[in-house]
Amino acid sequence: CVYNSTSNRRISQPTPEITIGNNHVGKLEESNHELEKNVNYDCHTRGNCYNSSRDESLARLKLARPRYEPYFGLPHSTFKPKEMARLNVFLQHAQYLSKRRGGQMSFEQYSYVVGLIFRHFPCNLLVWGAGQDTSLWRTVNRGGRTAFLEDTQKFINAVQQRIPEAELHVVTYKQSMEKHYDMLRNMTDANLLIQLPGDLNAVEWDIILVDAPSYKVSRMESIYTSNKLKNVLVGKGRVVHILVHDAERHMERVWCDTVLGKTGFILIEGYRLNGIYSHIRHYIFGADDVYEADEMKRLAKTLVDKVI
Secondary structure (H helix, E strand, O other), X not given: OEEEXXXXXXXXXXXXXEEEOOEEOOOOOOOOHHHHHHEOOOHHHOXXXXXXXXXXXXXXXXXXXXXXXXXXXXOHHHOOHHHHHHHHHHHHHHHHHHHOOXXXXXXXXXXXXXXXXXXXXXXXXXXXXXXXXXHHHHHHOOOOEEXXXXXOHXXXXXXXXXXXXOEEEEOOOOOOHHHHHHHHHOOOHHHHOOOOOOOHHXXXXXXXXXXXXXXXXXXXXXXXXXXXXXXXXXXXOOOEEEEEEOOOOHHHHHHHHHHHOOOOEEEEEEEOOOOOEEEEEEEEEOOOHHXXXXXXXXXXXXXXXXXX
């Protein structure tokens, strides 16, 4: 689904649902109109995405996804057959992750991020958060540096046990959801800047994926710190991609608007298996940001045009 800021109404769109800033890509349909009226889009605050069991049944029916071709419409003509075989494996694994209960992203979102990393590998990739997709990001960015920042002990233990070779750093967040409005009025390094461990501040990051901490903590600090890293890198003439997951949530949306910008981003929408409706905002900063934005717009349109 795409929000039309000019007409102030929600309109339905076939998967994958992608918006370039305020411009919509792809042919729109009204097939999910009834679903749009029933699904509660603010479900993350209550843990229940539906107003009734009937609404849930309706959502399950309407959100049944078609099967996708393995390459998912990516512009693969420039890739060698061996690379396409690898991309096939990555996207199939992304589909597996999206079907798991509690999946962190929808298949459309996983596919988009995989495609972005695949176009830039080997690169320097910084990921706020670790979990079931840690291995995916590391593998897609083979030959590059992929570092993870995590604060939850459950995920730290799981990654250290299952993927001991992953570069995992423990971080501590100072603020909480209750301090959201206070921090908006007092945006200072003392309040919001995370002191990154090791040499992470000195690395020239190409892609920063913000997928932590949880909504109970809010991503104000990870968004603020990512923006600080971006400012230094752009000053050196680098191009930096910042992706913020769960940007549909109120606090994440406000902090994205305030720190990264209200416009100039690519919006990737999707539904997870548990019915939660989520956004990824993809910002592109740097000397070539206009060119990169055009490239991403063409990629987004290709994804829509190739849906089966």
